[in-house]
Amino acid sequence: EPSMSIVHHIYEVVGGYFRRKRLRWLTTEFRDCHQVIDLGGRVDMWKQTNFAEHTTVVNIEPAPDSLPSTFTYILGDARATGFQNQAFDLAFSNSVIEHVGSFDDQKRFAHEMLRLGKRVYCQTPNKWFPVEPHFLGLCVHWLPGKWFSHFVDRYLTLHGWRYRPSREESVALINSIRLLTRAQLLQLFPGCKINSERFLGLPKSFVVWK
Incomplete structure (x- = not known):
């Protein structure tokens, strides 16, 4: 399926560009933040930075086998x-808040970030960007809940064409994602600034920070 591979390659190139740009800004803007907590993140990303003296990672996934002494990993x-x-100079999360559950769960997550960090960084995709980033489908995430089904995932998204998910796998993925709008992020993070990451002139994702 060469056409699928080409599209995924393009998506990875675009995604990589934004990740590198985001990382450059992060290491500049938050260079004085030495004690960091990463909610839902991974150790590997922090190995690409040099400003954090100690990073605490909280995740529901098991800890990696070898953990550097500058990290604490909490399940x-x-x-x-x-x-x-x-307790921390910076409370950080990257593409996590859309996976924590209902809007009430997202409120709890945002409140915890604001409570823990003297400063905050929270990146998440924009609900109103036409391409859903997990499914790589055009506007599928704007469908009413019951219409966004296994059929839509399997036949109308690149995720479905590439991985051929079962009905159970589709439902599990659909139910694990709740994308947010800019207005909702302002509600969740009062007093914070929002940067828009644009692709083809449209806001693809947001970085909430203070």
């Missing part, structure tokens, strides 16, 4: 970490 719920208020 736990990022919506309720148990750390003290303002």
